Amino acid sequence: MDVGKDKLLEMYRSMQRIRQFESKVRDLALASEIPGFVHVSIGEEASAAGVCAALRTTDRITSTHRGHGHLIAKGGKLAQMMAEIYGRRTGYCKGKGGSMHIVDYSLGILGANGIVGAGLPIATGSALAAVIAGRDDVTACFFGDGASNEGTFHESLNLAAVWKLPVIFVCENNGFGEFTPMQTVTSVRDIAVRAKAYDIPGVIVDGNDVFEVYRFASEAVARARAGEGPTLLECKTYRWEGHVVGEQAFIGAEGYRTQAEIEQWKRKCPIVRFQQFLLQDGKVKREELERIDEETRRELDEAVKFARESPLPEPSEAETDVFA
Amino acid sequence: MAELNFIQAINQALFEEMERDPLTFVMGEDVVLGAFGATRGLIDKFGPGRVRNTPISEAGFVGAAVGAAMAGTRPICEVEFASFFYCAFDQVCNQAAKLRYMSGGQASMPITFRCVNGAVGGAAAQHSETVYAQFLSVPGLKLVVPSGPSDMKGLLKSAIRDNNPVIVFEHGGLGRLKEQVPDGEHLVPLGKAAIKREGQHVTVIAIGAMVSRALKVAAKLAGEGVSVEVLDPRTLVPLDEEAILTSVAKTNRVVIADEGHLRGGAAADIAALIAEKAFDSLDAPIKRVAAPDVPIPFSPPLEKAVIPGEAQIEAGIRAVLGI
Numbered sequence: 001m002d003v004g005k006d007k008l009l010e011m012y013r014s015m016q017r018i019r020q021f022e023s024k025v026r027d028l029a030l031a032s033e034i035p036g037f038v039h040v041s042i043g044e045e046a047s048a049a050g051v052c053a054a055l056r057t058t059d060r061i062t063s064t065h066r067g068h069g070h071l072i073a074k075g076g077k078l079a080q081m082m083a084e085i086y087g088r089r090t091g092y093c094k095g096k097g098g099s100m101h102i103v104d105y106s107l108g109i110l111g112a113n114g115i116v117g118a119g120l121p122i123a124t125g126s127a128l129a130a131v132i133a134g135r136d137d138v139t140a141c142f143f144g145d146g147a148s149n150e151g152t153f154h155e156s157l158n159l160a161a162v163w164k165l166p167v168i169f170v171c172e173n174n175g176f177g178e179f180t181p182m183q184t185v186t187s188v189r190d191i192a193v194r195a196k197a198y199d200i201p202g203v204i205v206d207g208n209d210v211f212e213v214y215r216f217a218s219e220a221v222a223r224a225r226a227g228e229g230p231t232l233l234e235c236k237t238y239r240w241e242g243h244v245v246g247e248q249a250f251i252g253a254e255g256y257r258t259q260a261e262i263e264q265w266k267r268k269c270p271i272v273r274f275q276q277f278l279l280q281d282g283k284v285k286r287e288e289l290e291r292i293d294e295e296t297r298r299e300l301d302e303a304v305k306f307a308r309e310s311p312l313p314e315p316s317e318a319e320t321d322v323f324a
Numbered sequence: 325m326a327e328l329n330f331i332q333a334i335n336q337a338l339f340e341e342m343e344r345d346p347l348t349f350v351m352g353e354d355v356v357l358g359a360f361g362a363t364r365g366l367i368d369k370f371g372p373g374r375v376r377n378t379p380i381s382e383a384g385f386v387g388a389a390v391g392a393a394m395a396g397t398r399p400i401c402e403v404e405f406a407s408f409f410y411c412a413f414d415q416v417c418n419q420a421a422k423l424r425y426m427s428g429g430q431a432s433m434p435i436t437f438r439c440v441n442g443a444v445g446g447a448a449a450q451h452s453e454t455v456y457a458q459f460l461s462v463p464g465l466k467l468v469v470p471s472g473p474s475d476m477k478g479l480l481k482s483a484i485r486d487n488n489p490v491i492v493f494e495h496g497g498l499g500r501l502k503e504q505v506p507d508g509e510h511l512v513p514l515g516k517a518a519i520k521r522e523g524q525h526v527t528v529i530a531i532g533a534m535v536s537r538a539l540k541v542a543a544k545l546a547g548e549g550v551s552v553e554v555l556d557p558r559t560l561v562p563l564d565e566e567a568i569l570t571s572v573a574k575t576n577r578v579v580i581a582d583e584g585h586l587r588g589g590a591a592a593d594i595a596a597l598i599a600e601k602a603f604d605s606l607d608a609p610i611k612r613v614a615a616p617d618v619p620i621p622f623s624p625p626l627e628k629a630v631i632p633g634e635a636q637i638e639a640g641i642r643a644v645l646g647i
Contacts, residue, residue, distance in 0.1 A: 060395060094428035103427035110394050111427060115418050121387020122419065128388055129395035132349055132373065139395075152414075155384025162379065321429035322463050324487035 001215050007053060008278060011210050012289060014049035015271050016296045018069040021078055024300055025068065025085060025099070029245040034085050038099050039066040043208075043240035046270035047172045048073040050213025051140050051233075054221045060108035060126045060139045062119035065100045066239075067112030070142050075107045078303035088310035095313045096321065108137075116177075117150030119143055120169065124156045127165035127224075138166045138224045140217075146177030148191045157198040157232065166224035168217065171234045172207060178243045179256045192234035200230050207235025208270040211277060238265040328505040330498045333473035334362040334438075337480040338400065340508065342370050345398060348484060349374040351385060352402025352438075360440065360499070363402065386412035386437075390419045393435045393489075400484060406441040406455040406493060420489040421464030436483045437491040441469075442533055442583050443631045444496030449619035452627070454532075454584040456493050456560055460593055466490040466514055467560040471535035473503040475558060478512030486514060495533040495583075515562035519571070523553035526577040526641055529568060530554055531590055534581035534613075534632065541638045552641060560590055568594065569602050576607040579640040581632055582614045589614055613640040 022040040029038040041048070044066075052061065052073035063070040071081060076092075084091025085099045092102045103111040110126060113119050123141030130137040147153055148171055160167050171191045175182050188194060195202025201223075205216045213235055220231035240262055242248065253259065278284045328336065335358075342348050349370075350363055356377045358364030367375045378385035382403060389401035403409055409416060416437070423431040443452040456467050466488055470476040476494070483490040520535055521542050530538035535556045542552035555571050557564060572578050578598060582591040591612040598610055613632045621627055 062391070092428065093426060093430070096428050097426040101426045103423075103430050105427075105430045110391065111423065111431070113419075115414055118387070118414060118419055121384050121415060122391035122394065124384070125388035125391025125393070125399075126395040127391075129392040129397040132392070132397045133347060139391075152383050152387060155379075155381040156387070158379060159381060159384045159388060163376070321425050323466075324424065324429075324432060 003214070005284065009284065009288065009292065011049045011053045011214060012274060012278065013292045013296065014052065014073045015045040015210060015274065016292055017078065017299070018045045018048060018072045019271060020296050020300050021072060021081070022068055024304065026241060026245050035087055036098050038085070038245040039243065040241050040245060041066045041069040041239060043265060043269070044172055044174060044237045045069055046210035046213050046274070047170060047207045047235035047237060048142070050210040051142070051168070051170050051217040053214050054217040055138065055140060058108060058137050060110055060137065062110050062123040062126070062139070062141045063112040064119060064142055064144060065112065065114050065116070066144070067100070067102065067142070071102050071104065071109050071112065074109050076102065076104055076109060078299055079306040082303040082307040083310050086307040086310070087312065088307055089313040089317065090306070090310040094317065094321070117143065117147040117152040120147065120152045120156035123167050124160045124165060127160065127167035128163065130166055136166070136225050138168065138221050140168045140170055142170050142172060144177065145171060145173040145175070145182045145186065145191055148194060149186060157195070157200065157230070160230040161198040161200045164227060164229035166227070167230045168220045168224060169230060169232045170217070171232065172237055173234055174237050174239045176239070176243065176256070179251065181256065190234060192232055195232035200232060202232045202234070204234045204236065207237030208268045208273065210270055210274050240266060325504045325506055327502050328473050329500050329502045330473050330476055330494070331361040333477040333505050334480060334494065335364060336505070337477045338363060338366060339369065341481055341484040342366065342374065347396065348398045348400060349376065350400045350402065351376040351378055351389060353378060353380055353404050355402055362438070382408050382411035383415055386415040387419065389435050390415055390423070390433070393433050394423065394431050398434045398484065400436045400438065402438045404440060405451045406439040407450050407453045409439065409455060416459070416465070417462045421462045424488070425464060432487050433489050434487045435489045436480070437489070439491065439493060440496040441493035442495045442497060443620055443627055446622060446624055446627065448622040452620035454582070454615070456491070457584045457589045459491060460560060460590060464489065465561060468492045468514065468558070469532040469560060470494065470558065471530070471532055471556050472498070472501055474505045474510070475512055475518070477505050478510045479514065479558060482511050482514050490514070493532065497533050501536065512558065514559045515564055517555055517557045517564035517567035519553065520556050521552065521554040523551040523575065525551045525575060526579060526645055527553045527555055527571045527575045528579045528581055528637065528641065529594055530556055530581045531560070531583070533583060534637070537634050538581055538637055541634050541641065545638070545641065550641070550645065550647070565597060568598065572598055572602045573605045576605055577644045578606070579611045579613060579637065579644055581637050581640070582612070583631060584614055585617050586612060586614045587617050608644040608646070611640045611644045613637050
């Protein structure tokens with residue numbers, strides 16, 4: 001697959017933005033500077049970046065409780081995201097959603113969601129809306145291996161298959177549903193085989209290889225846009241951090257997995273791998289990557305400053321936005 | 325004007341609204357055939373793209389209606405029997421109801437849910453329940469309970485044009501009720517109660533199928549010189565508090581007739597409102613006439629024993645009047 005340099009750098013920047021943003025959010029959560037639960041996807045950046053690189057602005061995504069990466073990859077603005085996580089009125093949701101519920105309609109981000117499996121029927125309906133409206137927009141639905149055991153997964157794949165809807169179901173299989181190893185609660189080893197039950201293509205990709213994710217996602221998007229129906233794309237990956245930031249405080253350091261396992265996956269870091277890929281044969285220069293890293297640091301610093309300096313909502317705002 | 329029954333009124337509203345807006349479409353179980361008649365014929369006029377049979381898969385297709393609404397279309401989603409909403413509670417209560425609020429007002433959620441509600445005769449507890457109380461304490465949902473064909477048409481048309489999730493509870497026992505219904509543009513606003521009969525001595529706040537029963541009782545008691553006002557809230561969310569309080573201030577006595585259960589029901593909710601805001605104008609305790617707290621039974625005499633009828637409403641009125 002011939003991919004231009006701009007697209008390659010776009011994917012690199014996307015992964016850098018996710019990694020830096022989430023590392024910062026993790027640190028802020030551990031320092032109790034932000035309220036509530038925070039779930040980060042550090043180590044899983046390639047699936048978000050690779051899939052969203054295959055989409056256009058008018059395409060839509062649905063995301064999960066571990067959603068910062070998807071939103072950033074779809075173009076989410078770091079300042080408004082950070083302000084939302086800080087609970088400020090300048091945040092994407094005016095402080096009414098928080099980390100798990102960020103939405104940006106103008107970018108086709110229908111939202112992160114706090115309920116596991118909730119995004120699947122919503123993405124299916126979003127794809128249906130494109131058909132009803134006579135548009136060729138595609139919807140990408142991110143979810144985890146845990147969600148593939150929800151009824152909504154099965155109902156959505158069936159419905160999308162029956163109506164040949166333009167949707168890509170992207171399963172980020174990171175091996176754990178909360179603190180439970182996936183293989184102890186799931187009847188299959190590969191989620192992608194569940195596509196067979198709905199007579200749609202099921203594809204397994206190395207979820208830590210952004211280029212491969214992009215390649216297979218592009219094929220699935222092309223199929224969907226051509227009216228050929230949904231694809232189930234399983235990205236095998238791993239989360240370096242816990243289910244929820246700060247979990248060591250209540251379950252200890254090795255409550256459900258070993259440090260050795262984590263270290264083993266860190267050696268497969270999707271960002272380092274992509275750097276090596278880009279630098280080999282001189283596709284890009286090291287300085288170009290360093291410039292992106294530095295630009296991202298500045299963008300993030302400004303985002304944190306914006307969030308900290310933004311006002312908190314007035315208590316009376318609790319009663320607005322219930323109804324249109 | 326034409327004389328239509330309840331089902332024909334629904335059908336007319338659907339035809340008119342789908343003709344008016346090409347982004348409106350119907351989805352649900354057996355909507356192509358129109359098993360109960362409400363969606364019959366839509367397929368011939370609007371085709372399979374806009375009239376979609378779903379699998380029996382409530383979480384899936386109710387959730388899809390949520391996504392379709394967020395993505396710019398106006399789904400009319402039919403969940404045959406109201407109790408089937410239990411299979412899609414997350415999609416209604418966590419998603420449709422909350423996503424506008426949680427997104428800080430970004431999400432638009434123009435969905436109309438339709439369902440058959442209430443006891444239809446020998447269908448037992450899973451097909452006979454009055455379920456709107458379960459949604460009363462979920463902010464973000466509008467709840468519509470039409471009592472006759474004319475309101476049915478006007479409320480459904482308003483629901484379809486509303487940019488919020490609206491659940492329309494169509495009582496299965498009202499199907500053959502006939503009434504003059506205005507042609508074309510007949511809109512009944514959501515949140516506006518109707519005084520179905522004016523009276524001086526007692527207010528009966530009657531919900532859904534209780535309205536026609538209350539009107540019969542009112543006509544009967546007029547022969548005894550008792551003047552009964554029948555107030556139909558028409559929508560439970562938004563609730564026309566002003567109309568209720570005005571009527572109670574006039575009659576000083578109130579009976580609330582609802583097919584739902586006593587505990588945590590719509591009648592309990594309205595009774596609390598009156599107790600809180602109009603206690604001083606009451607000359608007698610508020611009387612709720614509602615279903616006892618048992619699942620709706622199957623056998624006809626058992627069903628009849630728990631569903632409030634004219635006799636129970638009349639007894640309620642006599643109790644608050646002391647006659």
